[in-house]
Amino acid sequence: MRLITRLLLPLCASVSFSCLANTCNTGRLQSPINITSTQKQKLPALEFTYLTSPLVIANDGHTLRVRLNNHSQLKLGKQIYTLSQVHFHTPAGDQISGETFPMGAHFLHKSSSGQLLALVVLFRVGDSNKTFDTLLSNIPKQVGPNQAIQSTSINVNGLLPVSKGYYRYMGSLTAPPCTEGVEWLILKEPISVSTEQLAVYKKSFSDNARAAQPVNQRPILESM
Numbered sequence: 486m487r488l489i490t491r492l493l494l495p496l497c498a499s500v501s502f503s504c505l506a507n508t509c510n511t512g513r514l515q516s517p518i519n520i521t522s523t524q525k526q527k528l529p530a531l532e533f534t535y536l537t538s539p540l541v542i543a544n545d546g547h548t549l550r551v552r553l554n555n556h557s558q559l560k561l562g563k564q565i566y567t568l569s570q571v572h573f574h575t576p577a578g579d580q581i582s583g584e585t586f587p588m589g590a591h592f593l594h595k596s597s598s599g600q601l602l603a604l605v606v607l608f609r610v611g612d613s614n615k616t617f618d619t620l621l622s623n624i625p626k627q628v629g630p631n632q633a634i635q636s637t638s639i640n641v642n643g644l645l646p647v648s649k650g651y652y653r654y655m656g657s658l659t660a661p662p663c664t665e666g667v668e669w670l671i672l673k674e675p676i677s678v679s680t681e682q683l684a685v686y687k688k689s690f691s692d693n694a695r696a697a698q699p700v701n702q703r704p705i706l707e708s709m
């Protein structure tokens with residue numbers, strides 16, 4: 486018994502996917518996923534009202550987070566969601582028909598009733614992205630809390646593709662506690678990031694994407 490305890494304890498000393506016998510392991514609505522078969526439907530158009538704001542940015546040791554506190558909003562049907570942060574994953578995590586993407590941006594929103602919504606923008610290697618350049622030149626060197634960058638503003642509209650067609654499914658947070666019931670919207674059109682930009686980002690952050698999770702008969706809706 487003592488041996489077993491000794492063997493198990495070091496493995497479970499920290500919070501991780503393998504040690505939490507909870508939603509991360511047993512949930513059936515987990516994110517990200519590989520989108521294969523979809524149901525094409527007339528879904529409500531996404532209405533973005535993302536506003537320019539002073540740049541507030543954090544390096545949490547795993548990702549670069551842009552904090553928004555400026556009432557930037559996304560309207561989906563009658564529901565309004567307020568944007569609180571944008572962060573990045575390499576690779577993207579979500580896949581489309583098995584295609585993996587070198588980077589993804591997660592835009593996290595919340596409605597006034599507390600419903601969470603994650604909007605995903607996928608990146609392919611190509612031209613550089615101007616807005617991402619602004620973020621790269623302001624990566625905090627030290628891991629730590631939010632930093633307000635003097636005289637620099639940002640509008641995360643610059644991280645959205647022109648076409649706003651999307652996939653929609655019910656998913657989860659991708660890190661413990663992996664809470665389910667999060668609306669996931671994945672924009673169908675990827676945007677581009679240059680090889681050089683990816684290299685700069687990866688100098689500060691190692692790969693941090695969660696593997697694609699089982700779909701488990703979840704309907705995946707696709708806008709027409």
Ligand SMILES: [Zn+2]
Pocket residue numbers: 572573574591659
């Ligand atoms: Zn994320």
